């Protein structure tokens with residue numbers, strides 16, 4: 602396995618792990634307003650220190666490995682679903698940044714402005730991420 606593929610898969614594992622941890626943070630944030638403010642700050646920190654570097658590593662290593670034969674057949678679907686997952690994840694990141702801005706001043710009403718982009722991002726991210734992982738596993742085990 603070459604170095605780029607090693608980093609691609611390592612970053613992918615980190616990305617999956619941090620997404621799972623963020624679900625836990627969000628569930629905990631549903632208890633009350635104080636928990637939501639704390640969750641907003643924590644989710645922001647996991648985004649900037651773990652999630653964004655991991656997804657950028659997946660994207661950059663993936664782009665660097667692309668060859669003509671990857672742009673046809675089923676592998677092309679893997680790339681399309683992966684790019685969709687990255688795009689929708691960035692919508693979630695935007696929502697997290699917006700919410701954290703108001704969490705810093707404890708403005709619960711304005712924090713709700715992030716609900717729509719968060720829901721849109723999540724609704725697009727989950728299926729495209731699952732499809733990208735499914736396609737990735739298919740190529741590992743075929």
Ligand code: HEM
Pocket residue numbers: 606609613659660662663664666667668671680682683684686687730733734737738740741
């Ligand atoms: C959710 C995101 C992603 C997942 C789950 C994923 C998964 C994988 C997996 C499991 C492999 C190893 C396949 C094998 O051993 O045959 C792989 C390789 C690869 N991925 Fe990704 N990937 C993702 C994102 C991307 C992106 C965004 C790109 C490009 C823009 C990309 C391009 C590639 C390339 C070119 C390879 C090398 C295939 C080869 O060795 O011939 N991946 N990916």
